[in-house]
Amino acid sequence: xxxxxxxxxxxxxxxxxxxxxxxxxxxxxxxxxxxxxxxxxxxxxxxxxxxxxxxxxxxxxxxxxxxxxxxxxxxxxxxxxxxxxxxxxxxxxxxxxxxxxxxxxxxxxxxxxxxxxxxxxxxxx
Numbered sequence: 553x554x555x556x557x558x559x560x561x562x563x564x565x566x567x568x569x570x571x572x573x574x575x576x577x578x579x580x581x582x583x584x585x586x587x588x589x590x591x592x593x594x595x596x597x598x599x600x601x602x603x604x605x606x607x608x609x610x611x612x613x614x615x616x617x618x619x620x621x622x623x624x625x626x627x628x629x630x631x632x633x634x635x636x637x638x639x640x641x642x643x644x645x646x647x648x649x650x651x652x653x654x655x656x657x658x659x660x661x662x663x664x665x666x667x668x669x670x671x672x673x674x675x676x677x
Contacts, residue, residue, distance in 0.1 A: 566669065626651050
């Protein structure tokens with residue numbers, strides 16, 4: 553079993569990319585779970601995809617609260633990994649990436665794949 557981890561399904565480019573990847577993998581016969589740190593949904597979820605929310609947060613919380621919740625979310629992720637026998641987690645966006653790596657550092661045996669497209673570098677010669 554594999555999973556995609558993202559902050560939420562709020563209106564944004566990374567969320568759309570994650571859903572596009574998810575939909576493509578499902579069409580190819582993969583069984584993928586969608587894991588969200590928060591319950592903030594703008595996009596529709598593809599048919600046949602189970603969504604699991606790691607918290608009841610909406611994404612409008614204070615930044616310090618979000619930071620302090622990272623270890624708790626990582627612990628919840630480890631429980632899900634063990635419960636659903638998840639082998640690979642592809643995470644999108646910084647907080648989801650931090651939770652993915654933190655779960656790995658806390659002893660999870662899954663393979664972490666981090667996706668970050670938040671910055672573009674321009675080089676002029």
